[in-house]
Amino acid sequence: MESRFSHSLIEEQHPVLEGGAAMPPEKPQPMPAQDLRKLSKGFPRQSVNPNGVKSKVSRRLLVVGSASAISLFAIYEMLQVFSVASVTPLEYLVLALFAINFCWIALAFSGGVAGFINIMSRRFKPRSNTTEELLTDKVAVLMPTYNESPDRVFSAVETMAMRLVEYTKDTQEHQQFSWFILSDTTDPDIALAEEQAFWLLRKRVAGKVKVYYRRRRKNTARKSGNVADFCTRWAGHYESMLVLDADSLMQSHCILELAKRMQADPDAGLIQTIPYLVSGVTVLARLQQFAARFYGPVIGTGLAWWVQKEGNFWGHNAIIRVKAFVECAGLPTLKGKPPFGGHILSHDFVEAALIRRSGWSVKIAADLPGSFEECPPSMIDMAIRDRRWCQGNLQHSRILPTKGLHWINRLHLVTGIMSYLSSPFWLFLILFGLALALQAHYIRPEYFTDQFSLFPKWPVMDSDRALRLFYITMGILFAPKIFGSVLLLTDSKQCKQLGGRLKVSGSILLEIIISALIAPIMMFIHCGAVFSILSGQDSGWAPQRRDDGSLPWKDVLYRHRWHMILGIVLSYLAYLDSWILVAWLSPALLGLWIAVPLSMATASQKVGRWVKSKKLLATPEEIEPPQLILAAAQARKAYESSLAQIWHLPSLLERPELMELHMAIMDKLPTHIPGGQIEALDAIARVKVHEAQSQRQLLSVLDNKERSYVLGNPLLLQIMQKLPKEHADDDVISIC
Incomplete structure (x- = not known):
């Protein structure tokens, strides 16, 4: 059935004539794939400013040095726990796993301390985050999309573009921006809906902003290939490009300030914002929003402070210098088949490392608010996303030996790898710890015997020191939450906005409880992802669900069946030692026991609305939504209404005027x-x-x-x- 919108389009002025071609004239430029074994000729470049790409060594010494010192102390203490008697092979395994996991959390702790101090200092010494000079650089704003709801994508572009027009009406700086929807959509119905949405967008902006649309016929290399296709064909018209995601929103001051900072710093290759999560309707989405809003800045600000000009790229909500990207960040195809070979899946970390390798700075704008994105609505959706991310990060093990990478960029790659490998390491640590407990309970100590024994030496531990070390480890692990909670509870204005300190304390407690229940489930999800990748399975590329995370209970039961079974098995192993051990492990085991109802409850919009009605897990952006978010929601309703009935291939074949519109928008390759x-x-x-x-x-x-x-x-x-x-x-x- 044809849409009312399609008729109105044909009856009015032809949209192609009204808004110009679907894409601007091409300006081809090469984007060579980088050689990971050697630097290209002429790189690293000489910086324009004397210290344009230099960072302060003292900050690295403070953060990395303190993390190393804390880790050495904890490893020594763990060794002393086992050294009451001779250390057994099993205890050495536990010690090695503990060392790996502790070093991982110690670095986050040290960075969190730096972030906490920096955020606290801003309260007493506010700093300006505005660049005064007029923007003259041309900026392309890219919105890649892959089988997403067109109403979401096109309404977001319209809202950001039109609000930027209003924001810069005195200076007319909005004229420096061109907006591109770069589609990799493979669903034919969604593709035609995108075309309808594009013509509607052109009509609604009425020539006030430059908006373009292109759908690739073949989505080679996924998002990175989508952006690279734009760079080689059209990016030559622009000095920089602001890369978004399909769920991104950015306020006008943030967009303009990013472009001005890039223009003002001739050595800047990439500037990354720290997005806040918004628009969550389920409990899990609200939980992520709350954590990202109040704990995330502690980690992000600390990271920005100590990595300085060797920052990272998270794939979206960042501005990139076109020259730096096309000359230095062309991704090679790795030898072999997926999951470790083929196209680089998690391209962002690698692109940032290659840009920095070639002599450009990569910075994190932790002081710049107004950058937003959304998050998965359920554990199952998070698992699907994390499966893809896990493969991409483990694939970075092939990137680590790249010649010329800065050691901080190598550390970023290791951090990404460890974010998933830490799960099997924690699991093995728990299992070996259980083995030690069962060994002590069931195996009779014999010091002088000729009989064969798997454990010839009786393990004796310093229980007091072990308990003290446990408390230290938990303190290090939960420090970012503690810092974020302190910053929130000492901010009277924000507490009042969120319903008072009692309500905020309830939100903090609820976040801790639900996160603790979810953590062991996500640990097993990540373990499963790691093992499937190591066995050679590719993740594929599935579009993300953004709003509703609910599924039939049979599907949820099927997805979480092994989590419940493993929870029961671990409980039984602990019971073989004592009920006391079961009690100690119960905070971790409880989430596994109730995995199905927990997954359904945290993915339910109904439960999410109830939590929202109690002002729990609230954020400032929810209590007083920015006008940008309200305007985007309103615009989305208009698109939903117009796209209630969409074009189909039979419609194009029946109506020559529709086919003419389709041909006009088609990629010209x-x-x-x-x-x-x-x-x-x-x-x-x-x-x-x-x-x-x-x-x-x-x-x-x-x-x-x-x-x-x-x-x-x-x-x-x-x-x-x-x-x-x-x-x-x-x-x-x-x-x-």
Whole structure:
């Protein structure tokens, strides 16, 4: 069925004539893949400013040095716990796992201390975060999308662009920005909905801003390939590009300030913001929002303070200098097959490292508010996302030996790897700890015997020192939450906004309890992801759910069945030692026992609304939403209404005016290069189109992938248009 919107479009002025071509003229430039074994000629570049890419060594010594000192102390204490008698092989294993895990959390603790001090100091000495000079650089704002809801994506672009117009009405600096929706969508219905949404966007902005749209026919290298395609064809028109995600929103002052900072610093290659999470409707989404809003800045500010000009890139809500990106950040294809070979999956860390390797600075703008994104609504959605992230981060083990990387960038890569490997390390630590407890309980000590024993030496431990070390470890682990809570509770204005200190304390307690219940489930999810990757399984590329996280209870039970079983097994192993050990492990085991109801409750919008009604897990952006978020929500309703009925391929074939609009928006790259490699999808689609006897018969045999391919191929569409709508019975060729 055709949409009301499609008729109104045709009746009014032709959108192509009204808003110009779907994309600006191309300005091709090379983006060579970087050699990981050697630096390209001319790199690293000489900085324009004398200290343009230099960082203060003292900050590294404070953070990394203190983390190293704390780790050495804890490892020594653990060794002393076991050294009451001779240390057994099993105890050495526990010691090694403890050392790895403690070093990992000690660095976060030291960075958190730096972040806490910096945030606290801003209260007494506020600093200006505004650059005064007028923006003259041309900036491309990129919104990559992959099978996302078009109403969400296009309404966000419209809102940000139009609010920037209003914000800069006196200086007209909005004219320096061009807005691009770069689609990698493979679903043909969503692709056509995107086209409708684009023409609606053009109509609503009425020439006030420059907005463009392009859908790739083949999504090679996923998001990084999408951005690289833009860079090699159109980015030559611009000095910098602001890269967003499909769920990103940025306030006007943040957008403009990022562009001005990039313009003011000729050595800056990339500036990353720290996004706040917003618009969560489930308990899990609200939990992530609360943690990111009040604990996240402690870690992010501390990281920005000590890494300085060797910062990182998180894939979105960051501005990048085009010259630095195209000359230095072309990603190579790794030898071998996925999951460790092929295209680099988590491209952002690698791009930041390559930009810094070539002599540009990479900074984190921890002082710049107004950057927002959304988060997964359920544990299952988080698991799907983390499976992809886990593969990308483990793939970075192939990047670590890259010649010329700064040691801080190598540390970023190790941090990403450890964010997933830490889960199996913690699991092994728990299992070996249980083995030690069972060994002490069931194996009789024999010091002088000729009989064979798996544990020939009786383990004796210093229980008082072990308990003290446990408290120290928990303090180090929870320090960022403690720092964030102190900062929140000592901010009278913010506490009042969130309902008072009692309500805020309740939110902090609720976040700690739910996070503690979820933690062991996520540990096993990450363990499963790591083991599947090590066994050679690829993650694929699935679109994310953004709003509703609910699933039928049978599906939830299936997803969490092993978590509950493993919880019961661990409980039984602890029971074999004593009920006291079960009690000690119960905070970790409880989440596994109730994994299914916990998953359903935290993914429920109904429960989320109830928690919201009690002002629990509230954030300032929820109590007093920024006008940007309200405007985006209002604009989205308009898009939802207009896209209630969308174009379909039969509509294009029936109405030449619709086909004309579709052809106008289509990517202008040739669909097939003569003599080039023919892929299976291309060959199958061509055969089906050429052998079809009618449009109806052809539509019945094309699957979704083939429809998507045909939609991007003007020659095949023209052949389809010439086919009769139906075929007569005597036209059918029978084969005996």
